[in-house]
Amino acid sequence: MKRFRQAVEASDIEALVQSLSPDVVFHSPVRFHAFEGRETVGTVLRAVMRVFKDFHYTNELHGGGETALVFRAKVGTLELEGIDLLTADPSTDLVTHLTVFVRPLSAAQALAAAVGKELGLTS
Structure with a gap:
């Protein structure tokens, strides 16, 4: 988890992608089906990193073999809170495994729209 957190905090997307297992499974806060594989997940995380502004972790919690990294960020003018829930080998x-939770709903909707636009899924 240390590699993942350090890469995110340094805004080093390539180091972030390399901190993922080749068969990583990513559960997005705005999509029902998981993204699978380092390349696919890397593409999504690149888009997310372009969308998030003022991203910073506020806490780190451990238990049951998982780590929860609590964060705050902005999407446009909306502030959001979230958790990166990680399992590592x-x-x-x-x-x-990476599962991301975000709140409030308005920020999650803005995140979905902005990331979709970054990925060319919406206009």
Whole structure:
């Protein structure tokens, strides 16, 4: 988890992608089906990093083999709170599962629209 957090805090997207397991599973806060694989998840996280402004972690919690990184950020003018819930392979420290939760709903909707636009899914 340390590699993941350091990469995010440094805004180093390539280091972030390399902190992911090749078969990582990512559960987005705005899509029912998971994204799978380092390349696919990397594409989504690149878009998210372009959308988030003033991103910073506020807390780190551990339990049950998972780490929760609590964060705050902005999407446009909307402030949001969220959690990156991570599971990593203890032998490699590569993230195998990432689930992101965000609130409030208005910010989650703005995030979905902005990331969709970054990925060319909406106009």
